[in-house]
Amino acid sequence: MSAWGGGAGRQRGPRDRLFLAAVFVLLFWAVVYPNLVVLAGSLRGDAGLTTRHYAAFFGTASELRALWSSVWISALTVMFSALIGVPLALLFARYEFPGRRLLGALAAMPVLLPPLVGVIAILFLYGESGIATRLVQDFLGLESPPWRLHGAGAILAVHAYSMYVYFYLFTLAGLARLDPAVFEAAASLGAGRIRTFGRVTLPLLTPTLAGASLLTFMTSMASFSAPYVLGGGFRVMTTQIFNSKLQGEMGMAMVETVMLAAVSLMVLWPLSRWEGSREYVSPGKGAAPQRLPVKSRWAAVGVPAAAGFGVFLLILPHLTLLLVSLVPDGSWTVQTLPPRYSLENYAQLFSELRTFRPIVNSLLMASAATFIAVAFALAVGQLVVRWRVPGRRLLEAMLAVPWALPGTVLAVALATTFSVSQPWAGRFVLVGTAWILVMAYALRVLPLTGRAVLAGYRQLDPSFEEAAASLGAGRWRTLRRVTIPALLPAIAAGASLAFVTGLGEFVASIVLYTHRTRPISIEILAQLRDFDLGAAAAYGVLLMVLVAGAFTLAQRWIQGERAKAS
Amino acid sequence: MGAFLELDRLTRVFAGSPAVRELSLAVGEHEIVTLLGPSGCGKTTTLRMVAGFEIPDSGRVVLDGRDVTRVPPQKRGFGMVFQHYALFPHMSVRANVAFGLETVGLSRVEIERRAARALELVRLPGTGDRSIGSLSGGQQQRVALARALAPEPQVLLLDEPLSNLDATLREQTRRELRALVKEIGITTIYVTHDQEEAFDLSDRIAVMREGRLEQSGPAEDLYHRPATEFVATFLGRAGAVEGLVGEVHDDGLISCRLAEGVIWKAQAARGSELAEAGMKLRLLARPEALAFARPGSDGALRGTVRETRFAGSVYLYTVTVGHGELEVQAVAEQARPGDLVGVVPSSAPAGLFAFPAGAERQTG
Numbered sequence: 062m063s064a065w066g067g068g069a070g071r072q073r074g075p076r077d078r079l080f081l082a083a084v085f086v087l088l089f090w091a092v093v094y095p096n097l098v099v100l101a102g103s104l105r106g107d108a109g110l111t112t113r114h115y116a117a118f119f120g121t122a123s124e125l126r127a128l129w130s131s132v133w134i135s136a137l138t139v140m141f142s143a144l145i146g147v148p149l150a151l152l153f154a155r156y157e158f159p160g161r162r163l164l165g166a167l168a169a170m171p172v173l174l175p176p177l178v179g180v181i182a183i184l185f186l187y188g189e190s191g192i193a194t195r196l197v198q199d200f201l202g203l204e205s206p207p208w209r210l211h212g213a214g215a216i217l218a219v220h221a222y223s224m225y226v227y228f229y230l231f232t233l234a235g236l237a238r239l240d241p242a243v244f245e246a247a248a249s250l251g252a253g254r255i256r257t258f259g260r261v262t263l264p265l266l267t268p269t270l271a272g273a274s275l276l277t278f279m280t281s282m283a284s285f286s287a288p289y290v291l292g293g294g295f296r297v298m299t300t301q302i303f304n305s306k307l308q309g310e311m312g313m314a315m316v317e318t319v320m321l322a323a324v325s326l327m328v329l330w331p332l333s334r335w336e337g338s339r340e341y342v343s344p345g346k347g348a349a350p351q352r353l354p355v356k357s358r359w360a361a362v363g364v365p366a367a368a369g370f371g372v373f374l375l376i377l378p379h380l381t382l383l384l385v386s387l388v389p390d391g392s393w394t395v396q397t398l399p400p401r402y403s404l405e406n407y408a409q410l411f412s413e414l415r416t417f418r419p420i421v422n423s424l425l426m427a428s429a430a431t432f433i434a435v436a437f438a439l440a441v442g443q444l445v446v447r448w449r450v451p452g453r454r455l456l457e458a459m460l461a462v463p464w465a466l467p468g469t470v471l472a473v474a475l476a477t478t479f480s481v482s483q484p485w486a487g488r489f490v491l492v493g494t495a496w497i498l499v500m501a502y503a504l505r506v507l508p509l510t511g512r513a514v515l516a517g518y519r520q521l522d523p524s525f526e527e528a529a530a531s532l533g534a535g536r537w538r539t540l541r542r543v544t545i546p547a548l549l550p551a552i553a554a555g556a557s558l559a560f561v562t563g564l565g566e567f568v569a570s571i572v573l574y575t576h577r578t579r580p581i582s583i584e585i586l587a588q589l590r591d592f593d594l595g596a597a598a599a600y601g602v603l604l605m606v607l608v609a610g611a612f613t614l615a616q617r618w619i620q621g622e623r624a625k626a627s
Numbered sequence: 628m629g630a631f632l633e634l635d636r637l638t639r640v641f642a643g644s645p646a647v648r649e650l651s652l653a654v655g656e657h658e659i660v661t662l663l664g665p666s667g668c669g670k671t672t673t674l675r676m677v678a679g680f681e682i683p684d685s686g687r688v689v690l691d692g693r694d695v696t697r698v699p700p701q702k703r704g705f706g707m708v709f710q711h712y713a714l715f716p717h718m719s720v721r722a723n724v725a726f727g728l729e730t731v732g733l734s735r736v737e738i739e740r741r742a743a744r745a746l747e748l749v750r751l752p753g754t755g756d757r758s759i760g761s762l763s764g765g766q767q768q769r770v771a772l773a774r775a776l777a778p779e780p781q782v783l784l785l786d787e788p789l790s791n792l793d794a795t796l797r798e799q800t801r802r803e804l805r806a807l808v809k810e811i812g813i814t815t816i817y818v819t820h821d822q823e824e825a826f827d828l829s830d831r832i833a834v835m836r837e838g839r840l841e842q843s844g845p846a847e848d849l850y851h852r853p854a855t856e857f858v859a860t861f862l863g864r865a866g867a868v869e870g871l872v873g874e875v876h877d878d879g880l881i882s883c884r885l886a887e888g889v890i891w892k893a894q895a896a897r898g899s900e901l902a903e904a905g906m907k908l909r910l911l912a913r914p915e916a917l918a919f920a921r922p923g924s925d926g927a928l929r930g931t932v933r934e935t936r937f938a939g940s941v942y943l944y945t946v947t948v949g950h951g952e953l954e955v956q957a958v959a960e961q962a963r964p965g966d967l968v969g970v971v972p973s974s975a976p977a978g979l980f981a982f983p984a985g986a987e988r989q990t991g
C-alpha cells in the first residue's frame with residue numbers, strides 16, 4: 062500500500078488500518094447494506110428471483126401516477142420556493158429600510174417548525190375549521206368554508222411555505238460571498254437595475270440556486286407529513302410506500318422504495334455536478350456590502366410595510382400554534398376565535414408520565430443520534446481530509462448516500478434489514494427497540510452533519526497539527542488537544558442540525574416506533590386523532606422552543622468561539 | 628485650463644462623523660488628478676460621490692457646466708476601475724469588455740470591433756475568449772481598464788487600481804497607465820495612498836487629510852512649496868525644529884532664530900500668519916537641504932546623531948537638536964550615532980519651510 066499522505070507525513074501502523082477498516086465496515090453496514098437488502102427483497106418471490114413485483118408496479122396506473130406526482134410536486138415546490146425565497150433575500154440583502162434586521166431574521170422562522178408541526182400549524186390556520194378559514198367565512202357570510210386545504214394544492218402550499226427558507230438562506234449566503242463592487246461596476250457601465258439583475262446578479266447566483274433547488278427537490282421528494290395529513294386521495298410515493306407496508310405488501314413496498322430512491326438519485330447526480338462545477342467567490346472583499354437606501358417617499362413607506370406584512374404571513378402559523386396550545390380541551394367549538402385560554406395543556410404535558418414520556422424519548426434519541434452522527438463525521442473527516450486514506454472518495458460518498466434516500470425509504474430499509482436475527486449476515490433484531498429509531502435519525506442527519514464537519518476540517522490549517530507534532534504531541538493527543546477544539550464551531554453547527562432534525566423526526570419514526578419508544582411527533586399525531594388539538598399544539602410549541610433553543614445555543618457558541626479565535 | 632469636472636464643496640457624513648468635508652476641486656479636461664492621502668481620509672468616498680454611488684449630503688458635482696450630483700451612476704457615463712477590479716467572473720474577457728457597449732444600442736459587429744480595440748489598447752489582443760479566472764492579476768487589471776474605457780466615457784475614475792499588484796509590476800503598470808490615459812486624453816481622477824504612484828502618474832495631486840483637501844497642485848509645487856506641515860511631511864521626508872520669527876522679508880522669506888546665533892532663512896508657508904518678529908514657529912527641513920558642519924561653526928545648529936541609515940545611493944542621519952529632530956542626507960558616511968555635529972542649510976531657502984507653531988494641532 063502506498064504511504065498515506067498528510068498528517069505530518071507519519072507512517073500509519075496496524076492500529077490505523079484497523080480504525081479505517083472499522084469505520085468503513087460500520088458505514089457500509091449502516092448506510093449501504095440495508096438498501097441492498099431492500100433491493101434484493103424487491104426481486105425475491107416465494108420461489109427465488111422474480112420480477113413479479115416490478116411488473117405489478119409498472120402495470121398499476123395508480124402507482125405510476127403516484128411516482129409522477131412525487132416528481133411534479135417536487136418540481137413545482139422548487140419553483141414556488143424560489144419565487145418566495147429569492148426575492149425576499151434580495152430585498153433584505155440589497156435594500157436598507159427601517160426594521161430590516163428584525164424582519165430579515167423573522168423571515169427564516171419556518172426552520173423552527175419540524176415538518177409535521179408545520180403541517181398541523183397550517184391546518185389550524187387554513188384547515189376546514191382553521192382560524193383564517195373561519196375569519197374569511199364569517200367576514201363573507203358564507204355557508205361553507207371558502208376553501209379546502211386538501212390534495213395537491215394544499216401539499217404544494219405547505220411545501221412552498223416550509224422550503225422557501227432554503228432559497229432564502231442560500232441566496233443570502235450567496236450574495237454575501239459576492240464582491241458588491243460588481244453591481245457598482247455594472248451600474249458604472251450603464252446597466253440599470255433590471256439589466257444588472259439579469260446579466261450579473263442572477264448568473265452569479267446560479268451555483269447557489271442550483272444548490273437550493275437540489276435541497277428543495279430532495280426534501281420535497283422525501284416529504285411525507287404534508288401528503289400524509291393533507292393528501293386525502295392524492296397519493297405520492299412516500300405515502301404509497303407507507304400504505305403498502307401497512308397492508309403487509311412488502312414486495313410492493315420494496316419496489317416502491319427502490320423506485321423512489323432511483324428517481325431521487327437520477328435527479329441528484331446531474332444537479333449536484335452542476336452545483337459543484339462553478340463557484341464564484343469574490344477575490345478579497347472590498348467594502349461591506351452597500352445597501353441601497355429606499356429612496357422615493359412612496360417606497361419608504363411601502364417597502365417596510367410590504368416586508369412587514371409578508372413576514373407576518375410567514376409567522377402566522379407559529380402564532381396560531383401558540384394560540385391553539387392555550388385553548389383548554391373541548392372549550393373551542395363553533396366560535397371563530399377560542400373563547401378561553403389557559404396553560405392547562407402545558408401543565409398536563411409535564412404532569413403525566415403518559416404525556417411526558419414522548420418528550421423524554423425524543424430528547425434521548427435525538428441526543429444519541431447526534432452523538433453518533435458527529436462521531437462518524439469526525440472519523441470520516443479525519444480519514445478523508447487529514448490522513449487522505451485510499452478510498453476516501455468512497456467514504457465521503459457513503460456519508461452523503463442517505464441524502465438521496467427519503468426518510469420513508471430509509472425506514473423501510475432498516476425495518477426490513479433489522480427484523481430478523483442472522484448475525485452471520487450482520488442482521489440483528491432491532492425493530493421494536495429505541496436503537497432502530499436512533500439509527501434512523503443518525504443516518505438521516507449524517508449527510509448534513511458530515512458536510513458541516515468536513516467543511517470545518519477542510520478549513521483547518523494543516524500546519525496546526527504539524528506544529529503540535531513538532532512539539533512532541535502524539536497523534537491522539539494532537540487530535541484531542543488541537544484538532545477537535547479547532548473544529549468545535551463546525552461540530553456545533555453539525556450537531557445542532559442533527560439534534561433539531563432528530564427532535565422533530567416523523568417520517569421514519571412512523572414506520573419504526575412502538576408505544577414505548579414513541580417520539581413527540583407520533584404523540585402529536587395521536588392527540589390529533591383524539592381531537593385534542595390543544596395538547597397537539599402544546600407539543601408543537603414545545604418542539605418549536607427546543608429547536609429555537611438548540612439553534613440559538615449553537616449560534617451563540619459558534620460566535621463566542623470565533624471571537625476567541627480572532 | 629478651465630474646469631471640466633468640478634467638485635464643489637462636497638460633504639458626506641456617515642453616522643454623524645464626516646468622511647468628506649467641504650471638498651472642492653476643479654479638474655481640467657484631459658487632466659489626470661490624483662487624490663492622495665492616508666488610509667481612511669475619504670478618498671474612496673470622494674470618488675464614489677463623483678461616480679454617483681454616494682449622494683453627497685451637501686455640495687455638487689458639475690460636469691462641463693451641468694450639475695450631475697443626482698444623476699444615477701448608470702446614466703452618468705463615467706468609467707470606473709475598482710480596487711479588486713470587480714470583473715464579472717461568469718463572463719469571458721470579451722463579454723466583460725462588451726458589457727458597457729451593449730446599452731448604447733450599437734450593432735453586434737460594432738460592439739465586437741470596439742471590444743477588440745479596447746483589448747488592443749491595453750495590450751491584451753486575442754484574449755477575448757479567456758475566462759476571467761485564467762488571467763493573472765496584471766491582466767485582470769488591464770481587462771478592468773479596457774472594460775471601463777470601451778464605452779468611451781467622459782471621465783475615468785480609478786480607485787487604487789494597482790494596489791493588488793506586486794511592486795515591480797506596479798511600477799511598470801503605472802507608467803503604461805499614464806501613457807495610455809494621456810494618449811486617449813480622458814479626464815481622470817486617480818485615488819491612491821502611495822506618493823510615488825501619485826508623482827509618477829498625475830498632472831496634479833490633491834492631498835487629502837481627514838476628509839479635507841489640504842493642498843492641490845503639480846507634484847513639484849507640493850514638494851517645494853507645501854502649504855501645510857502635513858503636506859510637507861506626507862510628501863517626501865522632513866524633520867522639524869522649533870524657533871522664533873527673526874525677521875519677515877517682503878519676498879515671502881522669513882529669518883528663523885533656532886538658537887543663539889543660529890538664523891536660517893526659510894520660505895513662509897503660504898498664507899501663513901507669521902507676520903511679526905518673536906512669534907513661535909516650526910521649521911521643517913528636507914534632508915537634502917541640510918548638510919553637516921563643524922559643531923560651533925557659523926550658523927550651525929548643534930546636535931547629536933541618533934541614528935544613521937544607508938538608503939542605497941545616500942546616507943540618512945537622524946540628528947537630535949535642541950527643540951526637535953532633523954534628518955540630514957549625505958552621499959558618504961560622515962558621522963556615527965552619538966557624534967556631536969553641526970547642521971547647516973546647504974541651499975537655503977530651498978527645502979526649508981516655516982510654519983506657525985501650533986498650526987499642526989489646529990488643523991487636526
Ligand SMILES: Nc1ncnc2c1ncn2[C@@H]1O[C@H](COP(=O)(O)OP(=O)(O)OP(=O)(O)O)[C@@H](O)[C@H]1O
Nearest residue numbers: 641642646664665666667668669670671672673820
Ligand atoms: N458606507 C460607510 N458607512 C460608514 N462609514 C463609512 C462608509 N464608507 C466609508 N466610511 C468611513 O468614512 C471614512 C473615509 O473612508 P474612505 O473609504 O473614503 O477612506 P479612503 O481614503 O478611501 O481609505 P483607504 O485608503 O483605506 O481606502 C472612513 O473613516 C470610513 O470608515
Ligand SMILES: [Mg+2]
Nearest residue numbers: 670671672786
Ligand atoms: Mg479607499
